[in-house]
Amino acid sequence: MGKLLEVVNLRKRFEMHILNEKEIHALEQVSFNVDEGEIVGLTGKTGSGKSTLMKCIHRTYLASSGQILYTNGQGQTIDLAAASEHEVIRLRRSEMTYCSQFLEVIPRVPAVDVVASGLVARGRSIEEGRSDASSCFERLSLPKELWDAYPSTFSGGEQQRVNIARAMISRPRFLLVDEPTASLDIRTKDAVIDMLIELKNTGTSIILITHDGHTLRRMADRSLHLEDGRLKEVVYA
Amino acid sequence: MDNNWLLRARNLTKIYGEAAPGVLERTGPKFDSNMDPKTGAVAAVNNISFDLYPGEVLGIVGESGSGKSTLVQLLYFDQDATAGEVHFKPFEDGAVNLFELSNQKKRFVRNHLMGMVYQNPRDGLNFRFSAGGNIAEKLLMAGVFHVGKIRIRGSDLLTHTEVPVKRMDESPARFSGGMQQRVQIAKAIANNPPLLLLDEVTSGLDVSVQAKVLDLIRSLQQDLGISMIVVSHDLGVIRMLTDRTLVLKHGQIVEHGLTDQILQDPQHGYTQLLVSSLL
Numbered sequence: 151m152g153k154l155l156e157v158v159n160l161r162k163r164f165e166m167h168i169l170n171e172k173e174i175h176a177l178e179q180v181s182f183n184v185d186e187g188e189i190v191g192l193t194g195k196t197g198s199g200k201s202t203l204m205k206c207i208h209r210t211y212l213a214s215s216g217q218i219l220y221t222n223g224q225g226q227t228i229d230l231a232a233a234s235e236h237e238v239i240r241l242r243r244s245e246m247t248y249c250s251q252f253l254e255v256i257p258r259v260p261a262v263d264v265v266a267s268g269l270v271a272r273g274r275s276i277e278e279g280r281s282d283a284s285s286c287f288e289r290l291s292l293p294k295e296l297w298d299a300y301p302s303t304f305s306g307g308e309q310q311r312v313n314i315a316r317a318m319i320s321r322p323r324f325l326l327v328d329e330p331t332a333s334l335d336i337r338t339k340d341a342v343i344d345m346l347i348e349l350k351n352t353g354t355s356i357i358l359i360t361h362d363g364h365t366l367r368r369m370a371d372r373s374l375h376l377e378d379g380r381l382k383e384v385v386y387a
Numbered sequence: 388m389d390n391n392w393l394l395r396a397r398n399l400t401k402i403y404g405e406a407a408p409g410v411l412e413r414t415g416p417k418f419d420s421n422m423d424p425k426t427g428a429v430a431a432v433n434n435i436s437f438d439l440y441p442g443e444v445l446g447i448v449g450e451s452g453s454g455k456s457t458l459v460q461l462l463y464f465d466q467d468a469t470a471g472e473v474h475f476k477p478f479e480d481g482a483v484n485l486f487e488l489s490n491q492k493k494r495f496v497r498n499h500l501m502g503m504v505y506q507n508p509r510d511g512l513n514f515r516f517s518a519g520g521n522i523a524e525k526l527l528m529a530g531v532f533h534v535g536k537i538r539i540r541g542s543d544l545l546t547h548t549e550v551p552v553k554r555m556d557e558s559p560a561r562f563s564g565g566m567q568q569r570v571q572i573a574k575a576i577a578n579n580p581p582l583l584l585l586d587e588v589t590s591g592l593d594v595s596v597q598a599k600v601l602d603l604i605r606s607l608q609q610d611l612g613i614s615m616i617v618v619s620h621d622l623g624v625i626r627m628l629t630d631r632t633l634v635l636k637h638g639q640i641v642e643h644g645l646t647d648q649i650l651q652d653p654q655h656g657y658t659q660l661l662v663s664s665l666l
Contacts, residue, residue, distance in 0.1 A: 167656030168663065209645060211652040235645055236440060239630050256605070256627060257598035270609060 153221060154324060154355045155184040155207070160216035160231070162202055162379075176202040177379045180216070189346075189356040191370030199379040200359045201251075204326050206231070207357070208248040209238045220246075223323055243271060249317035249327040253309040255302040262287070262297045265315045272320050279319070286315040290341055306333040314342055318349060325349065328359045336364075343368050393614050394439040394462075394582060395481065399471035401457050404428030406469050414637065416657065421454070421637040431457040433638035435471075439582075444608055444615045446629030446646060448622065448661065453635040455618040456506075459584045462616070463503045464493045475500065477581045498528040502575030506587035508567035511574065512559050518545065518570045519555040522577050529578035544573040548603055565596030572603060576613070583607075586618045601627055622665050626650055634658045 162177040177199050184190050192200045205211040207218055213231035221227050223245055228237060242248075247268075256264060265286060266279025287297055290311040296304065301312050310333050317325060330346065331339040343365060350356060360366050366373060375382045402410055410423045414430040422429050432454045439445050447455045460466045462473060467486075474481040477500045485496060505511040512521050522541040531537055542552045548569040550562075559567045568588060575583060585604065589597040605628065607613055617628050625632055625646060632649045634642040634657065642655040653659045 164652070165654075166659065168659045205651070210647045212644070212648060212654065235631050235643070238645060239443075254626070256602075257594075258602055267609070 152186045153183055154186045156219040157182050158217040161214045162206055163214045180381050182374055184355055186355055187353055188371050189350055189369050191366050191373035192359045193373050194376035198376040200376055201328055208326055245323035247317050247322035247325050251329045253313040258300055260298040261301050261312050265319055268316045268319045282319050291338055325354055325356045331362055331365045392438040393441045393476050395474045397436045397472045399432055399435040400469045401432040402428050402430050402469045415639045416636045416641050430638045439614055442612045444629045446625040446632035447618045448625055449635035454638040455635055456586050459586050459618055463584055464497055500580055502580040502583045504571050504575045504585045504588050506590055508571050511571040514558055514560045517556045518559050521574050525574050525577040548573040565592050568600055583613050583615045
């Protein structure tokens with residue numbers, strides 16, 4: 151297995167200029183690797199820095215120092231902490247996907263099109279996108295009458311399934327997923343887990359944040375434990 | 388990659404009043420004003436440089452008076468730049484500075500290769516013409532003279548922008564604000580431009596109409612791959628439409644980045660203030 155990601159001495163501080171230059175230390179000297187096709191879990195208490203770490207990798211947050219070396223599908227290594235905006239956009243369009251805890255709803259776009267857009271953005275037709283989206287919804291037991299409805303009025307669990315379907319549909323090479331099973335019942339939870347494991351089996355590498363022991367045990371090859379922004383231990387499954 | 392840009396702007400500058408030496412150095416966010424204390428000149432756009440890539444949607448945010456609208460008006464030749472260069476790949480492969488073209492060639496670029504949607508539909512539409520007539524005007528300027536073809540293209544565009552075709556021969560003065568805006572968009576894209584400039588297109592529309600206009604813009608981008616520059620003070624609009632964002636203050640860029648980074652991890656105090664003021 152090749153190396154997909156190498157995080158070296160990552161540090162993240164939030165400097166709040168509008169609050170008298172207050173500084174929040176979110177991550178300190180975090181280093182770890184992810185291999186191709188591996189599922190790595192991130193655990194730790196609320197506020198320990200899990201989501202911050204994930205967002206730094208996705209470049210939603212700018213790292214304060216350190217390196218985030220990602221090896222892309224062509225075998226080139228890119229430092230996500232320093233890469234140009236265009237390079238990051240290209241990676242996001244072609245191989246890296248982030249699935250947050252919350253769906254960012256696009257007004258008046260039906261659920262099926264929200265999900266299909268993940269494929270359309272990668273150059274597939276809308277019909278193809280819709281058909282894949284429908285089969286995703288079916289597996290996630292999203293009621294059929296919701297498929298062409300607007301997700302802004304959906305419940306938390308329904309929105310979460312739309313969000314997960316949108317992230318998975320394009321079969322990204324590298325998936326960052328934050329609490330994918332938090333508001334789901336056990337049966338739907340297992341459906342999400344099965345789908346993520348299938349993705350892994352087709353070669354996707356995944357970083358997973360979860361508080362749910364069941365999800366972690368079923369999915370993660372290895373998990374990293376964060377405490378106050380520092381990496382404390384590595385637990386092998 | 389770096390040579391793959393569609394539009395390259397360098398040191399774009401617009402000074403209202405006397406462009407005396409030192410105006411640019413005495414204005415900007417550092418001085419908390421775009422007005423030169425010595426001469427009273429206003430540096431509305433102060434040394435702005437950026438690249439726009441094919442198929443990209445670039446957001447420009449900032450409060451009123453930060454220079455957002457002036458910036459796109461310079462690109463569309465609505466105003467003359469005081470200094471700076473703009474290169475645009477669809478015109479002579481980007482070899483020439485658009486600001487140095489003759490007026491005739493500027494008109495060519497504007498009519499054939501760009502589209503602009505203004506905040507106020509009255510700036511983009513001629514209310515003495517019908518909706519169809521407005522689209523015909525743009526097509527005529529872009530060199531389409533066949534009446535039948537103009538008519539068909541007009542009704543296609545109105546269908547696409549969800550304006551009832553049966554009202555094609557009415558003046559936009561009789562349309563609602565949202566409909567006027569959609570006619571304006573139909574007109575702006577009539578010539579299939581590789582670049583579309585959108586200046587506060589949803590301000591003043593109620594939310595349901597706003598959603599419809601935003602959805603239209605998104606689908607245009609997705610279906611036609613048009614590159615866009617979206618000017619807005621509404622961070623929600625920027626979040627929905629754009630990949631990258633420039634933050635302007637007193638005529639200068641104070642921060643640029645991926646849109647999600649600008650909104651979730653703003654680096655500059657001014658952007659932090661903007662984001663934390665979000666409803």
